[in-house]
Amino acid sequence: MKKLFVAAALVMGMGTTVFASNFNTANVETVVMVNDFTPIEVKDLPQAVQDAITKNYADSTIKEASVEAKEDGTKTYKVVLTDKESTESTILLNEKGEVLK
Template identity: 50%
Template sequence: MKKVLVAVAMIFGLGSSVAFAQEVKETVAVEAQQAPQDEYTKIEVSELPQAVTDALAKGYEGASIKEAYAAAKSDGKVYKVVVVTKEGQEVTVVMNEKGETVKE
């Protein structure tokens, strides 16, 4: 009789484990690709043309230059400059070699 009870308990145990089994769905990882930064290469702030630094000093009085990037375009070099204003806000400015603001 004990063997029968043990057998019945095992059957119910296995049956209940199947009832609580979860279906595993296959997940697919999607890797986001970041677009290159328009072929801009990081440069030292000291490498910026004088016209660009003068225009930034005039347009963003009291600001400091955090980062600078350069890219060769069909109409000459273009500079992307990250400026920190005296209020602490970061502003990105794109200028040509003459210190004129350019739209990207």
């Protein structure tokens, strides 16, 4: 949700920049949010995450995994999956194994 808010703010900021280009804009500040995902071993994924992947992505294998710890103590797991056609897809899951959007 935080990423969506930042993305919307950046898009709106760009739109107003075009509108205000005829005005004197001396101070423009850009804020960039970067996720700090740390690579982890696949075996270190929580069991709930592994079970969710096995259940919902049975035809895929885990290529790599990483984790992001948020300020409130929650963790988000980013998992890169590879299917039989070698197509990669990335999913985000919480500690309960629920897919995040």
